[in-house]
Amino acid sequence: xxxxxxxxxxxxxxxxxxxxxxxxxxxxxxxxxxxxxxxxxxxxxxxxxxxxxxxxxxxxxxxxxxxxxxxxxxxxxxxxxxxxxxxxxxxxxxxxxxxxxxxxxxxxxxxxxxxxxxxxxxxxxxxxxxxxxxxxxxxxxxxxxxxxxxxxxxxxxxxxxxxxxxxxxxxxxxxxxxxxxxxxxxxxxxxxxxxxxxxxxxxxxxxxxxxxxxxxxxxxxxxxxxxxxxxxxxxxxxxxxxxxxxx
Numbered sequence: 001x002x003x004x005x006x007x008x009x010x011x012x013x014x015x016x017x018x019x020x021x022x023x024x025x026x027x028x029x030x031x032x033x034x035x036x037x038x039x040x041x042x043x044x045x046x047x048x049x050x051x052x053x054x055x056x057x058x059x060x061x062x063x064x065x066x067x068x069x070x071x072x073x074x075x076x077x078x079x080x081x082x083x084x085x086x087x088x089x090x091x092x093x094x095x096x097x098x099x100x101x102x103x104x105x106x107x108x109x110x111x112x113x114x115x116x117x118x119x120x121x122x123x124x125x126x127x128x129x130x131x132x133x134x135x136x137x138x139x140x141x142x143x144x145x146x147x148x149x150x151x152x153x154x155x156x157x158x159x160x161x162x163x164x165x166x167x168x169x170x171x172x173x174x175x176x177x178x179x180x181x182x183x184x185x186x187x188x189x190x191x192x193x194x195x196x197x198x199x200x201x202x203x204x205x206x207x208x209x210x211x212x213x214x215x216x217x218x219x220x221x222x223x224x225x226x227x228x229x230x231x232x233x234x235x236x237x238x239x240x241x242x243x244x245x246x247x
Contacts, residue, residue, distance in 0.1 A: 027063030
């Protein structure tokens with residue numbers, strides 16, 4: 001028998017948000033794409049606001065953004081942002097599981113998930129075009145985590161085609177629920193069974209601020225600044241980096 005974990009109590013599913021797939025909210029350049037994020041708790045709420053601004057201002061994406069959140073009232077007034085109400089998770093893995101519900105909750109052909117501790121630094125259009133091509137025949141399109149001490153796929157940026165990835169999402173969810181793992185990346189890599197399960201995008205498009213020191217000379221399409229990076233890089237440098245991006 002599997003040991004019951006506290007965060008497993010937070011299992012959840014939802015119907016798609018009403019009025020979501022509407023031409024008035026679609027990005028004309030990417031009418032079949034929606035962005036997705038998870039923001040539970042006060043600190044992630046603040047970071048999600050910065051991430052969404054970067055998607056709009058630096059990424060040039062003007063389509064719908066869905067946010068799995070236990071504080072939906074904070075997003076209700078934001079243009080083209082659709083909160084998906086979820087219970088407050090008991091631990092980080094309780095929140096990470098919502099990645100695997102993207103297909104069930106977001107009625108768009110392609111869904112781009114972005115962690116809230118990532119900021120977009122360059123236009124998303126060319127990357128989305130390449131990632132969509134890969135997603136036609138792969139369950140997940142993502143990056144390799146070159147900043148990790150282990151050997152993991154980076155699960156902070158994922159593009160999926162909604163009708164291609166459901167089986168993989170179910171496998172990944174089961175590994176999160178029952179795999180006795182403490183990171184969703186571990187559950188993800190244990191869910192990979194064949195080459196077409198994942199497609200890895202070029203590494204230069206994902207910048208890890210902990211490795212670059214938040215250098216203004218090194219800005220990627222996606223710029224990851226997790227907690228460990230904020231411990232290595234001074235707050236002044238991170239602030240300067242965000243100001244340089246207009247965030």
